[in-house]
Amino acid sequence: MRIVMKFGGTSIADGNNIRYVAQLLKDYYNSGYEVVAVTSALGSVTDGLLSNAIEVSKKGKVSQIKEFISDLTHKHYSAVHEAIDDEEIIDETIQTIDCRVDELEKALIGICYLGELTPRSIDYISSYGERLAAPIVSGAIRSIGIKSKMYTGGDVGIVTDNEYGSAKPLEQSYQRVGETLRTDLSECIPVVTGFIAENKDGVITTLGRGGSDFSASIIGASIDADEIWLWKEVHGIMTTDPKIVPEARSMSWISYAEAMELSYFGARVLHPRAIEPAIRNGIPVRVKNTFEPNFSGTLVVSEQKPTEDVVKAVTLIKKVSLVNISGAGMVGTIGTAARVFNSLADANVNIIMISQASSESNMSIVVDEDHLEAAVNAINSEFDKNVIKDVTYDNNICVVAVVGAGMAGIPGVSGRVFSSLGKDNINVVAISQGSSQHNISFVVSEEEAFDAVRVLHKEFELESKKREE
Ligand SMILES: Nc1ncnc2c1ncn2[C@@H]1O[C@H](COP(=O)(O)OP(=O)(O)O)[C@@H](O)[C@H]1O
Numbered sequence: 286m287r288i289v290m291k292f293g294g295t296s297i298a299d300g301n302n303i304r305y306v307a308q309l310l311k312d313y314y315n316s317g318y319e320v321v322a323v324t325s326a327l328g329s330v331t332d333g334l335l336s337n338a339i340e341v342s343k344k345g346k347v348s349q350i351k352e353f354i355s356d357l358t359h360k361h362y363s364a365v366h367e368a369i370d371d372e373e374i375i376d377e378t379i380q381t382i383d384c385r386v387d388e389l390e391k392a393l394i395g396i397c398y399l400g401e402l403t404p405r406s407i408d409y410i411s412s413y414g415e416r417l418a419a420p421i422v423s424g425a426i427r428s429i430g431i432k433s434k435m436y437t438g439g440d441v442g443i444v445t446d447n448e449y450g451s452a453k454p455l456e457q458s459y460q461r462v463g464e465t466l467r468t469d470l471s472e473c474i475p476v477v478t479g480f481i482a483e484n485k486d487g488v489i490t491t492l493g494r495g496g497s498d499f500s501a502s503i504i505g506a507s508i509d510a511d512e513i514w515l516w517k518e519v520h521g522i523m524t525t526d527p528k529i530v531p532e533a534r535s536m537s538w539i540s541y542a543e544a545m546e547l548s549y550f551g552a553r554v555l556h557p558r559a560i561e562p563a564i565r566n567g568i569p570v571r572v573k574n575t576f577e578p579n580f581s582g583t584l585v586v587s588e589q590k591p592t593e594d595v596v597k598a599v600t601l602i603k604k605v606s607l608v609n610i611s612g613a614g615m616v617g618t619i620g621t622a623a624r625v626f627n628s629l630a631d632a633n634v635n636i637i638m639i640s641q642a643s644s645e646s647n648m649s650i651v652v653d654e655d656h657l658e659a660a661v662n663a664i665n666s667e668f669d670k671n672v673i674k675d676v677t678y679d680n681n682i683c684v685v686a687v688v689g690a691g692m693a694g695i696p697g698v699s700g701r702v703f704s705s706l707g708k709d710n711i712n713v714v715a716i717s718q719g720s721s722q723h724n725i726s727f728v729v730s731e732e733e734a735f736d737a738v739r740v741l742h743k744e745f746e747l748e749s750k751k752r753e754e
């Protein structure tokens with residue numbers, strides 16, 4: 286079988302995990318699998334790179350950069366010595382790390398002196414997590430006797446548009462990646478950095494947070510993989526976040542459509558766009574637990590099998606804000622909604638959820654919390670007071686969603702959702718349901734979000750129902 290195997294930050298959190306992952310890859314390779322490994326950054330490195338870049342761009346000090354670089358170097362040196370035994374490979378990997386860290390330090394000092402951080406420089410800085418991790422993973426594989434070559438996303442042929450921070454692959458990527466990797470597959474285990482790619486000018490871009498899943502899916506579609514495996518710290522895609530409901534159950538299979546709805550509505554276990562390239566070639570995606578590799582995990586497939594499950598899962602989206610727009614002038618004024626959406630689009634604001642009462646006199650919109658200021662400014666500058674009187678917002682909210690294809694056409698699901706929340710005194714601030722009827726999403730306060738997830742997970746008996754095999 287030809288498999289793309291992606292390992293996220295928690296799976297390669299340190300050198301010992303990397304050693305374990307290298308052995309796992311060797312076992313599959315030696316049992317006859319053709320394998321391409323896709324790696325993320327070591328756990329929390331991307332967060333560290335982003336927070337430091339932002340800090341130094343705001344009157345940072347070079348001494349602060351030196352301290353960050355020293356800690357980052359130490360973390361990766363430790364990982365090298367924990368993951369790799371062969372002295373020659375250790376030296377070679379350390380040299381690669383020194384070179385990359387030196388480049389990174391220069392870039393951070395530049396940002397510090399300029400006092401400016403552009404979307405392009407954010408992508409450049411945040412790319413170093415994967416560019417430091419991949420040489421260690423590849424070195425660990427070689428150290429246990431298996432040939433391995435390391436590529437960045439750009440090297441391997443993933444070419445994107447110029448949407449820094451949420452770049453999309455151009456069509457030519459699929460052929461380029463296939464050509465680059467096809468010969469390697471029979472000779473070694475290629476290791477490719479997830480998350481990062483390059484635009485047509487060779488400038489580094491990133492596919493969005495959690496984007497290594499997307500990288501793996503692009504590569505899988507490019508080499509006609511039999512399956513794409515996403516290795517996680519959990520037992521696959523579960524009926525909700527197990528950190529919220531420990532009784533959450535792993536789903537043995539779900540459809541592409543349900544997986545996309547789940548990831549879009551907050552199941553952080555998958556990047557929202559990760560499934561698209563797999564759908565393009567009808568490639569199954571398997572979400573497995575790195576630390577329990579024999580557990581089958583969740584198979585994400587094209588067909589939507591009939592199921593008695595009305596609701597498949599409950600999801601939660603955090604770090605969002607609610608913008609409330611109201612005004613009597615909105616009633617009957619054709620095109621108000623279009624003007625709202627166009628003004629938000631022009632301000633590059635990502636709309637997560639929309640809710641409008643039939644009175645038309647108000648509309649609620651959920652946006653990423655980082656886009657709140659841009660959203661409020663865009664709407665205020667678009668409308669004068671005789672149409673929209675008030676634009677208010679609430680930062681302390683979350684979006685909860687119940688997701689499942691089994692909901693379509695089944696009356697009473699909404700009633701169960703909101704009566705169970707009501708019984709638990711959970712206040713619903715705004716509601717939205719897509720015409721697909723594959724999800725019902727609503728806004729609750731941050732304080733009540735976890736309880737809302739627990740109440741719904743219990744209401745639809747997700748933890749107790751035997752999952753269909
Ligand atoms: N429905 C869900 N099923 C499984 N995990 C979920 C779900 N919703 C949220 N999560 C969270 O997503 C995380 C994904 O696992 P993780 O190993 O961190 O992935 P990665 O390393 O690729 O980022 C889990 O830690 C879990 O808490």
Ligand SMILES: N[C@@H](CC(=O)OP(=O)(O)O)C(=O)O
Binds near residue numbers: 292293294295
């Ligand atoms: N390292 C990047 C890309 C990624 O996908 O990471 P992870 O696989 O740990 O979610 C991030 O933190 O967003």
